[in-house]
Structure formats: C-alpha cells, structure tokens
Amino acid sequence: MLNVLAQTGVHSVSGAGFPLLTALILLPAIGAVLVAVVPRTRPEVSRLVGVAASAATGALSVWLVTQFDSHDAGFQFVSKHDWIKDLGISWHLGVDGISLFLVLLTGLLFPLALWGVKPHHDPKPYTAWLLLLQAGCMGVFLSLDLFLFFVMFEIVLVPMYFIIGGWGYADRVYAALKFFLFTMLGSTFMLVGILTTAFLARSSMPGGALTFDLVQIAEHADFATNTARWLFVSFAVAFAVKVPIFPLHTWLPDAHTQAPTAGSVILAGVMLKLGTYGFLRFGLYLFPEAAVWAAPGLVTLGVIGIIYGAIVAAVQKDLKRLVAYSSVAHLGFIVLGTFALTTQGLTGSVLQMVNHGVSTGALFLLVGMIYDRRHTRLIAELGGLQKVAPVLAGVFTVVMLSSIGLPGLNGFSGEFLILLGSFITRRWWTIVAASGVILAALYLLWAYQRVFHGEPDEANAATPDMNWVDGLVMAPLLAAILFVGVYPKPMLERIEPSVNRLIAHIEDRTTYRQPEVATKGAAVQGEATTQEGHK
C-alpha cells in the first residue's frame, strides 16, 4: 500500500528528466507524419524513414529494459501531465513488469515487419499506417489513464483497418470490415464501462474530484459488488473480442488470412495482446473481486479455446488460416494462466504473451515467404519444400517446435508456467488444457509434413530458398526463441514482482488467497507432508 502511494506521489517528477515513455509513443507517430510528407514519387525514402523511426523506437525500448529497475514492482518512468483538466483526464504513462516486455515486443517486431516485408503497392501510406499502429500499441501498453487507454485502444483499429483493406488479399474488404465492427462493438461496452467507472469512483476520491486515473481509481475506489461485476463485464467484452476468446473469435481467421504478411505479424504478435494485457491491467487491477468471481467462467472459455482452436486448426486447408486458429488455442492458454490467479500462472501468461508474439509473428513471416515464392497458401498445393529450400525448412522447424512448446524453446517456458500455475488452483481444467499440447503437435507437424516433406512436384521444385534479407529478419526472432527457452530468468525476475503486487492487490480486496505452495514451494512441504501423513 505504502509502496503504491509512494509511486503515485512521484508522478510530477516524470521519470529521470527525459520523458522516455512519451518518446516511445511520439517517435513512431512523428515518423508517420514524416512519411506522410515525403513525396509519393520517392517510395524508398518513405520506407527508409519508416524503418528508421520504428527501429529508433525499438532501440528506445531496449534502452528502457536496461534502465528498468527489476526490484521495483510498481510503475516506473511515470509521466503525468494534465490533458483535459476539468474531466480529470491526464496524459499518464508508466511501465511495470507486466507491460515492460510487451513494450519491448512492440518496439522490435514493428521494424522487423516493416523492413522484412515489402508492400506490393503504395509503400508510403502503408509505412505511415504501420508507424501509427506502433504508436497506438505503445500507447495501449503504457497508458495509466482510462480515457487515454481507450483512445489508444481505438486508434489502433484505424491503421489496421486500412492495412487489411488496402494491402490484403482477395477477401480483404470483408475481413477488414468484420475486424473493425467486431472490435468496435466490444469497445462500445468498454466506453460505457469507463465512463461509469470514473463517475462512480468520484465519490471515493479525495474532494470528490472526477478522475480517469487508473492508479487512483484502482487503489481508492470502492464499488458495490454487483456494480463492479457489471463494470468488469463491460471491459471483459472488449478484451474478449480482442484476445479473442471463444466464441468471439471468428473475426480473427478472416483478418489474419486476408491481411498482408506484416499486418498478420503485427495482428498476432502485438494486437491480440492488447486484450490479454487489458484483462490484467484493467480487469484484475480495477475490479479484483469481480475478476475472482468471473475466473471460473473465463478459465472455462480459455480451455475451450485451447481445444477448439486446435481441432479447427487441424483441418484447415489454408496454411495461414491454420496458424490463425493456432493463435486461438495459444491465447486460450494465456487466458487460463491469467485467471488461474497464481504467481506462476500470471507470470507465465505475461511471458507467453511475448513468446506468442515472437513465435507466431515468425510463423506468419515464414508463411508470407512461402506465399511470395509459391503464390499459394493452400496446403494441398504445397509439398516437398524441404528438399528445395532446406534453410527455410530448418527455420520453420525451429519456430514450429517453439509453437508446439518444446522445452528449451520459448513457447515451453510460458506454457509450462501457465499449466503449473493453473494446476494449483484449477486442477481439472488443467488436465483438459494440457491435452492441448498433444493437439498442437498434431496440427503443426501434420501441416509441416504436407508442406515440407515428400518429393516436390513440378510447381514446388523451383521454389527458391531463403535469401539473406529473410535470414536477417528471422535471426533475431530465432535468437529470442532460443534465449527465452534456455534462460528466461532475466524476464521472469522483472515480471514476477509486478505480478505478485497485482495478486497482493487482489488478496487485499477479496477473500481470495493464493495457495501457499505457489509462493513458498518446498518451504511449505513440511506442513503439506504432515497434513497428508496424518490423514
């Protein structure tokens, strides 16, 4: 509690002078403006500016990670300025262990996608939209003000809508519209929720002032139980669409499949996390009691997503659609871990958000490379690619195994912690969820077999292997896959304090108590043993 107050007290200092977080949002936004003023006749300049701006943002995010204090569980680099003072809306940014690596992911995935995948036409608006998207995603992960968050949450829709609609494949307009309407529908609920939250919280604020400040409301507001539950639901709908949680997922396969490669990479890599992140930051933190109340339902939906997504993925005819459905399954794991409400589950979920961004981002890049070479995504038309493109096949294998959750690669670290954490509180759900790892192996290996194994037919025999640009794009992703798989500790020790702080926040306000074994492990085994022994 004191810790939190101390945190909220230092707002005016706004970090260590340089407004790092503001810069993370403004840099790509300024880049977008610069790209917009570059003449249309100089596409290479707009591309250069775009890559430079997003790469600079990436560099800043790396610097942020190095400067981050791993012992401080609260918000760091806080920057707070009044925006609309009468309504208590402020430009309030901050980063903690939960958002830190999502910021890093946003910082690094965009330049890779921008540089690695060239648009087929009109590079200027394409680059500008992607930069704006990067700014918006940064904004979502950094906002500590409900209104600012909502603005950022909505801003990201616009560039993505145009990227799908403008640079996508055959059915792009349908997919873009569906994506937009679906998400907007969810957001309307959240808007109502945000306004209601702020106005109801007013009574518990010092002086009765209206504020949209997340930290203020979360720490001081006192909602009636039922009110809080309704408010939670209004937020949850918006996030559930974004994640997406079964049965609100059907926009995702269409959007992913029709989007251009970079769009799919960003959509899967970063934008799906806006939902899962929202659950942590605005669900659990704002409405702890309601989150505990809703946990069984959301865990159930998460588990359904794991199994359902995997089964549907298995029989897809389109490789990109298959990867899209695999996201439904993977995001199901993250929902399960989040609402397991244990240190391991939540930490695993945060880690897995980043892992999924890396692995699925890489998978979409690879599928894009295959499409560029073969001009088809239909599994039936591909085959035998390993013989003609061994490097592509090798990279695909590693990324696939990461997605399957092979120990030693990043996907396992997150998935294992999620399942361990959820087993502690939700044993039977976890038993079902764990079978998702069987299905993941089934659909991915089967797809790999049909695409890469066998003797290539005439159409596939001339497929060129990866070139060095492709290699350079994949190299950092492969490095991340290996590093997080082998040595996730640097990430875990930054995520965990903030997760524990969040759980403490929940335990403070509800009757929920995390089982002791989750926090103390072997230290409590004496007790467990004697209890069991005397049974």
Place this chain on the structure above:
Amino acid sequence: MLSAVWLIPALPLLGALLLLVFGRKLGEPWSGVLATLMVAGSFVAGVVTFLGLLDRPAEERQFLFHVFDWLPVGGFNVDIGFLVDPLSMTMVLFVTGVGALIHLYSIGYMHGDRGYPRFFLYLNLFAFSMLMLVLGDNLLVTFLGWEGVGACSYFLISFWFEKMPNAVAGKKAFVTNRIGDWGYMLGMFLTFTTLGSITYFAKDGSGFLQHASGLTGVTATAIALLLFVGAAGKSAQLPLYVWLPDAMAGPTPVSALIHAATMVTSGVYLMVRVSPVLAQSYHWAPQVIAWIGAITALFAATVAVSQRDIKKVLAYSTVSQLGYMFLAVGSGAYVAAIFHMVTHAFFKALLFLGSGSVIHGMHDEQDMRFMGALRKLMPITASTFIVGWLAIAGVPPFAGFWSKDEILLSAWGNNKALWAIGLVTALLTAYYMSRQVFMVFFGEPRWDQAHHVAGEAEQSAAAVDDERTDVAHGVAVDEHPAPTPHESPWTMWVPLVVLAVLAVLGGGLNLPFNHDVSFLANWLEPVVHATEVVPDVATATKVGLAVVAIIAALAGIALAAAVYLKQRVRAVEPELLLHAYHYDDALAAFFGGPGEALAEGTAMADKLVIDGAVNGAGTLVRAGGSRLRVVQTGYVRNYALGIAGGAVLALGWFLVRAGL
C-alpha cells in the same frame, strides 16, 4: 573429477552446434568423425566422473552440479543441474559407450548420403538430449531431455523425408509420445503441488524424493501412474507402442541407437528414478505396471513371429524386451530392470547394426524371405549376429540369460501368472529370433527371387520396404540385376565385434552366485535400497527356475530349427500377427475416419454456426436498416405526425400511471 560431469552433455552439444555451422563444409567423412569424437569424448568424461564417484564411500555417492537457474517463479524453482549418482552414471556410460560405437558405424553406413552432415548433427543433438535426460537433477530437466530425444527421433525417423511414409512415421512417433508427455506433465504438476518441489535431491533436503514418504497413498499412486503414462509413451508399451514399429523407417543406426538401446529405455529409467514414489503408492499401482509390461512383452513377441521385414522383427522384439523391464519395475526389481536395460542395449544394438549391415550388403533389401545363406558371404556380420541371437534368446552364458533370469525370478516372487507370461515370452523370443537367424543367414540363398515378386502386393510392409531404395545410393532394386551381398567396411564391423564381446560378457555385470559378484546390485544399492523388493525364494527354486528358462529357450530354438532350418514343420505365420492384431490399423481407421470427421464437423460448425451467427447479425442489422429506411421520408409532416402521436402515447402512459 566429478565436476567433469558438465562435459558429458556439453561435448555432443558442441558437436551439434559445430555441425550446424560447418557441417556442409566438413562434408563426408569429417562431419561424421567430428560427431563420433564428441560422443567418444563424452564417454571419456563419463568414465572420469564414474571413477570420481567410485572413489567415494557407497553412502556418499551422490553429487549435485548446479549450472544455472532455469525457471524460478514464486515457490517454484528449478535449475539446470546435474545429479551424479550410481543410477545416472550407469545410464551415462552405456548411452555414451554404445552411442559412440553407433556413431562410428554410421560413418560407414551413411556413406554417400545427401544428408550426411545433417544426419550427424541430429545424432549429436540426440546424444546431448539423452544425456540431459539421464543427468538432470529434477523432473523438468529430465523432461527437457525427454522432449529433446523425442524431437530428434522425429527428425531421424523422417530423415529421408522425400518418402512420405517416413515423414508419416516421424510425425506419428512425435504425436504418440506427446500423449505420454501429457501424463508426464501432470505428474510433475501434482508432485509440485503436493511436495513443493520437482527436484529429485537437493542439498538442503527439499528434494521431492527426500520427502516421498510423506505422500498419501492416493497422491503417490496418481503421480506414479501419471509418470507411467509418460513412460509407456516413450518406452512403447501398450497401448502407446504403435509408433515404434513404424519408427523403423529411419536409418538403421537410428533404430539401433534411439529405438533400441537408449531413448526407448528412458521410461524405465524414469520409473526407477522415482521408485520412492512408487513404493509409497497403493499396492496395486506397481501391479498395473507389471501387468502392462508382461502383456506388452507377450503381445509383441507373438507379433514378431510373423514379421517378414528384418527390422520389424527387431522392432517388435524391442517392444517385448521393454515389457520385460517394466515387469521388473512393477515387481520392485529395479536392479534387474536396469541390468536388462544394459544387456539389452548391447545385444539389441548389435542385432540392429547387424541387420543394417545385412541391408547394406543386400543393397537395401529388407524382406527376410529374399535373404538366406548370408553367413558365407558376410562372415563377420553373421557371427556377431549369432552372438546377439544367443544373447537375446537367453542361452547361458550370454548376457541376456542373466538379466532375463533375474526378471523372471522377481516375477515369480511377485505373481506366478506374471512369471508364466514371462516364460512363454522367453520361449517365443528364442523362437522368432532363431527364425530370423535361420531365414537370413542359413538355408538356401533366395536374394534373386525378389524380382519375381516385386510387383506382388506388399502394402502392409511398404512403409519400410522401400526405405533406402533410390535415396542413399540412387539405386533402385528392380532396375539392376540381383546384387551379390558383400561384407561391410571396417567402420561398420568393428562396432559389431565390440558389441558382440559385450553381449557375451555383459552378464558378468551382475552375477547371482553371491553378494560379491553382484556388481551392479551393489553399485546401485544406494539408490534403490529403500525400495528394492528382494524375492523370497530358496536357492533350489532359483536354480530350478533358471533351468526351466533354459529349457524354454532351447525349446524355442529347436522349434524354429524344425520349421525354418529342417523344414519338417510348416511355418505358422498368421496374417493376424503380421498385422499386429490390426490394432494399429483400427486406430488409424478411427482417427482417419470418425476422428477427422469430428474435426471437420467442428470446423464446419465454426463456419456455419458461430461465424454464421455473426454474419447473421450483420445481415439482420442491414435488413432492419433498409426496412427502417422507408420511415425516413424527408417530409416534415410525417415527422410531425410521429412526434404528436408519440406525445399522445406518452401522456396517456403517465395518466394511466397516475391512476386516473
């Protein structure tokens, strides 16, 4: 000396990394030489560590080596660390020893293959994973190796990926193993939630095996059986054995190393490692393991009787022998299980490599019906194979006799019915192995008959039949005249000779005559002393049982000789057994039929019902909108009428509410 333990897995890992970067430059044979040297170096490091351990008094033979923290979150904390004790060192020595020999053999066997460096990369990666599996100081590092060997097995089974059956077999192995891994993972979770640790032994005494005595029967049973699900997947026990026969699609050294000597025994290793948990579980839990082992042993032995593919016989034989090991584990005879694991590694690796040498010499023919009389043309292969045959058949004094005898003894002590199943299996083992030897090395040469029946329907065995054809040497059998079999190069026969010597002498590891010559039992004593069940059987009975076992073995050999050598009795090779009771076919039919239909149905429902609802809502809104559009006439009088009507209705409502 003990600190050298990190070198044991590090060397093959280094080899794999070097091959990944320089493999293509090194080419043949240097990539193979590099890989072999790395595993040989690993063996040397293993010997050094072993000597270090031997140097200590028996009760202090446990050494923990911490490398780094791996997944520390909250109360859960596992490191990458090694546990050096008699059990892990036994595993290390035979894994690296047999592994190095098989690497050497592969230098010759893979000669001329397009994927030569890639093969050795996988092989070294496998050795690394296998060593992590046996050396890991907690369940999660073991699981790291466990999944790692599974992935390498997948790579190597589908090594000749241009042929679809190989690719299918690789995928099948991985997915079936994953079913087992599901059990393994849940076993780990349950261990952690009840005992707060998944580390075997810890310096501060917090290891879960140090606290296993605190487990209730029900929890211990659940953990033991969940881990056994994992073990049954990896070690090819019923009902999860189906991937192993298909795994023979891989190159023969792979079958020898992974699918006979090392990887498939990891399930046995795991059960021995967690024996304190097993000891704490309900009485029936180990019985389940023993019965599944015994039934698998018998089942696979009957199937082996009818197989025609030289490698498939050995594959089913491996399933059967692994069943013996689980029979021992379930009967509490952990030393016997490990003993048989080691001797089996010797003679089964020998047999597989021998069969590889035959296949090599026969220019990729694998059907035993087209072999015969090879002992004259391939003398070294034939004589070493015969040693392996006598060892597996249980003829004294060869290695297999001693270890099998101990298992049968423990089964006798456990349950006479289990012993009877084990004895019948022993007879069948001697029979099908003799059948193989007679068909391949004795009798009339039949290798020129292959062409006459080349077009004959051989669909069932097709998956493996065409394994090397056309790939490694660019030779297709039916385009060339009948090749004359020839002996293999030295890199191939040297490992055969070494393994043959081990298959003769391996029994000396653990002789039953008195306490002092039970070397393996004494060595493993610190690990299993608390859990090992010593059968209470009089010496006379022991001798009697051994004699019965010898008679069974000789009877099996004699019967096979009568059928296949003297041809006095007609061969009984029912189709049902050739197809392994159609169990695998039924599974395939189920998953390919109703299973796939169910998935297709779900996908269809996703499209029609869930997405249909979404699109339906969209259509509804649009339709509603166009209906409502007619109201927007643009005439003020219409709107005024609407407002007036509404006002009247509202007024009426308030008047009614006011009670007028």
